[in-house]
Amino acid sequence: MTTALYIILAVVIVGSALGTIMSRNAVYAALYLALNFMSVALLYLFLGAPFIALVQVTVYAGSIMVLFIFVIMLLGAERLAASENLRGQRFLAIALGVVLLAILGTVFISRAELTGIVTPPTAVDFGSPRQIGTALYTQYWLPVMITSMLLLVATVGAILLTRGEGTSIRDNLKRVDEKEQADQEE
Amino acid sequence: MTINDLNTILPLVVLAGWSVVVLLADLWIPKDRKGWTAALSAVGLVVVLGLTLARGGTVQKAFFGTVLVDGFALYLDIIFLVGGLAGIALAYDYLKRMELERGEYYPLLLIAISGMMLMTYANDLIIVFLALELLSLPLYIMAGFARFNLQSEEAALKYFLLGSFASGLVLYGVALLFGASGHTDLPGLVNTMRAGTGNQALFLFGAALLLVGFSFKTGIVPFHMWMPDVYQGAPSPATAFMSVGAKAAGFAALMRVFVTVFPSLSDDLTPILWALAAITMVVGNVLAISQKNIKRLLAYSSIAQSGYLLMAFVPYANAEVSSDSIAAMLFYLLAYTLTTFGAWAVIIQMEQQERRGLEVADYAGLGKRHPWLGLAMTIFMLSFTGVPLTLGFWGKFYLFSTAVEGGFVGLALIGLLTSVVSAFYYLRVVVVMYMQPGDPPVKQNRWVNLTALLAAAVVVGLAFIPGSVLDLALQAVLQLQ
Numbered sequence: 001m002t003t004a005l006y007i008i009l010a011v012v013i014v015g016s017a018l019g020t021i022m023s024r025n026a027v028y029a030a031l032y033l034a035l036n037f038m039s040v041a042l043l044y045l046f047l048g049a050p051f052i053a054l055v056q057v058t059v060y061a062g063s064i065m066v067l068f069i070f071v072i073m074l075l076g077a078e079r080l081a082a083s084e085n086l087r088g089q090r091f092l093a094i095a096l097g098v099v100l101l102a103i104l105g106t107v108f109i110s111r112a113e114l115t116g117i118v119t120p121p122t123a124v125d126f127g128s129p130r131q132i133g134t135a136l137y138t139q140y141w142l143p144v145m146i147t148s149m150l151l152l153v154a155t156v157g158a159i160l161l162t163r164g165e166g167t168s169i170r171d172n173l174k175r176v177d178e179k180e181q182a183d184q185e186e
Numbered sequence: 187m188t189i190n191d192l193n194t195i196l197p198l199v200v201l202a203g204w205s206v207v208v209l210l211a212d213l214w215i216p217k218d219r220k221g222w223t224a225a226l227s228a229v230g231l232v233v234v235l236g237l238t239l240a241r242g243g244t245v246q247k248a249f250f251g252t253v254l255v256d257g258f259a260l261y262l263d264i265i266f267l268v269g270g271l272a273g274i275a276l277a278y279d280y281l282k283r284m285e286l287e288r289g290e291y292y293p294l295l296l297i298a299i300s301g302m303m304l305m306t307y308a309n310d311l312i313i314v315f316l317a318l319e320l321l322s323l324p325l326y327i328m329a330g331f332a333r334f335n336l337q338s339e340e341a342a343l344k345y346f347l348l349g350s351f352a353s354g355l356v357l358y359g360v361a362l363l364f365g366a367s368g369h370t371d372l373p374g375l376v377n378t379m380r381a382g383t384g385n386q387a388l389f390l391f392g393a394a395l396l397l398v399g400f401s402f403k404t405g406i407v408p409f410h411m412w413m414p415d416v417y418q419g420a421p422s423p424a425t426a427f428m429s430v431g432a433k434a435a436g437f438a439a440l441m442r443v444f445v446t447v448f449p450s451l452s453d454d455l456t457p458i459l460w461a462l463a464a465i466t467m468v469v470g471n472v473l474a475i476s477q478k479n480i481k482r483l484l485a486y487s488s489i490a491q492s493g494y495l496l497m498a499f500v501p502y503a504n505a506e507v508s509s510d511s512i513a514a515m516l517f518y519l520l521a522y523t524l525t526t527f528g529a530w531a532v533i534i535q536m537e538q539q540e541r542r543g544l545e546v547a548d549y550a551g552l553g554k555r556h557p558w559l560g561l562a563m564t565i566f567m568l569s570f571t572g573v574p575l576t577l578g579f580w581g582k583f584y585l586f587s588t589a590v591e592g593g594f595v596g597l598a599l600i601g602l603l604t605s606v607v608s609a610f611y612y613l614r615v616v617v618v619m620y621m622q623p624g625d626p627p628v629k630q631n632r633w634v635n636l637t638a639l640l641a642a643a644v645v646v647g648l649a650f651i652p653g654s655v656l657d658l659a660l661q662a663v664l665q666l667q
Contacts (some may be wrong), residue, residue, distance in 0.1 A: 021285060048277055104387075104391065105555055108388045110388060111387065115469060121453070128281070138250075138488075139249075139250045139252075140252075140312070141249065142249045142252060142253065142313070143193075143252075143312050143313065143316055144302065145317040146313075146317070146320055147316065149202060149297065149300070150316070150320055151318070152296055153294065153323045153324055153327070154323060156209065156293075156294070156327070157294075157323065157326070157327035159332075160288065160290050160327060161327065161330055161333060
């Protein structure tokens with residue numbers, strides 16, 4: 001039963017990932033990605049990590065994907081360019097990807113002695129919100145603090161790169177336009 | 187978390203805290219007085235440098251063993267902090283002159299340095315990844331600081347997109363290593379590998395992904411494509427800072443992770459490292475020959491330097507040679523840092539509005555009109571080439587000799603030959619400066635001048651006592667293990 005569910009889930013995950021990179025419409029790609037996040041969340045649930053699964057749904061499939069779709073719709077950027085800029089890039093990428101998968105597959109199937117299985121943790125409440133919270137604010141206190149610095153930098157950067165001092169976004173866009181025109185005239 | 191933990195990484199805590207304070211204080215500093223922000227940041231760096239030196243190189247662990255402070259961290263931290271001071275000295279006048287002045291530049295620089303310092307402390311792959319992000323994110327922003335310049339925008343976007351891709355690969359590598367062993371801390375990984383209980387195939391794949399990610403950050407061929415465009419497009423002081431900081435931090439991560447964790451994979455990794463070092467040296471030096479823009483020239487030169495640095499890495503699993511070769515690498519990093527900052531200081535004085543004054547041809551007459559700047563630039567070009575009486579010579583000498591010691595004579599030979607090739611384009615700058623007539627306009631600024639002349643003096647001065655510098659580097663390495 002579990003195996004059958006796992007196989008169905010695996011097919012959905014890989015299929016939606018392929019859909020994300022192959023669809024020519026950005027909105028479809030984003031929806032495929034949301035599906036991918038949801039099915040990965042189910043995988044986490046299978047592994048006995050309900051908290052992580054819920055975070056995956058609320059944070060990734062929820063807020064981040066909504067933001068993605070919002071931005072795509074707002075900019076009207078749903079049509080992706082049909083042609084590729086680098087010629088032959090897709091063919092090369094597919095060929096190299098297949099080679100990589102083939103090598104990995106050979107190693108994992110034929111050289112089984114190299115692929116020992118790491119025993120997963122067996123504590124009953126492993127992955128519970130309580131345990132994760134305790135780990136985050138004891139053992140991983142430093143990484144949490146660094147992440148907060150990262151978010152600060154990201155905020156400062158976003159403000160800095162989009163807004164000038166005392167100038168509105170429209171003024172900035174105008175300046176860029178003028179600059180582009182001047183560049184073209186040269 | 188206890189007070190002891192914080193005390194162990196006190197310099198980092200002070201630096202990160204100070205950067206936030208400066209970021210806030212900057213809001214009250216009037217627009218035409220941004221020199222105060224620069225000065226505040228510089229004071230912070232000096233204090234942190236003092237704290238770092240006062241703590242010394244005693245080995246201490248903190249935060250459940252996820253960070254480790256030792257002589258290796260001390261050596262690199264001094265490079266980063268002094269580099270930060272040089273970065274501020276180079277930026278202040280330039281930003282004002284180019285009408286890019288925004289107070290946030292300096293706190294961002296401080297945060298980038300905290301990321302680099304964290305990288306030297308990292309004893310856990312999670313910390314390695316976060317440090318990588320903490321140092322990269324401010325650099326992406328700094329690359330796009332000239333917002334109304336399309337080249338700068340392109341540089342920031344290119345650096346950000348490719349950089350996040352590389353970070354993704356590193357993170358994937360970390361995840362696979364965790365899957366292979368059940369550990370993210372370096373000692374745990376080492377023990378699993380020794381005990382042979384891990385998943386070898388996943389382990390190798392994870393190590394390869396880490397190598398790719400770090401190669402991107404350090405600009406190793408074939409992951410170097412972003413460098414010329416980003417170096418050219420970013421404001422020059424930001425380029426100077428990233429070419430030293432990001433590279434040194436990338437190599438710090440490589441050293442820490444590979445030398446401690448992956449010696450058992452050396453059969454598989456050594457040929458790859460060999461090939462990467464060889465291609466990087468050849469491609470970087472050959473492509474640099476045809477460059478006319480000095481910023482692009484230094485970008486390709488920087489790629490080539492990565493190849494030399496990586497060369498020290500090839501015998502990393504040979505315990506007898508590895509400490510020597512890594513000391514040689516640390517030595518070379520010092521020479522590279524000083525020379526790079528010096529050379530960029532000259533470039534910054536030469537750069538005019540609208541990106542003029544950046545062609546090699548613009549340097550005509552510099553040697554005669556501004557003898558001190560000309561002399562300094564000559565010293566830097568000679569040091570990059572590796573001509574005797576400069577620090578760069580000893581750097582290459584130690585690198586090549588440890589490569590031979592490790593049994594990689596072919597690699598040392600490639601290094602030697604490409605150095606000869608590099609003489610062509612480095613010396614061309616010198617020839618243009620002295621042999622061609624011209625009167626280049628130079629925007630003198632005392633801080634930038636000071637950086638250039640000080641760097642030149644140290645590059646020549648330390649070349650007379652290479653042994654004692656190497657001893658320092660050797661001590662730094664011995665405490666790595």
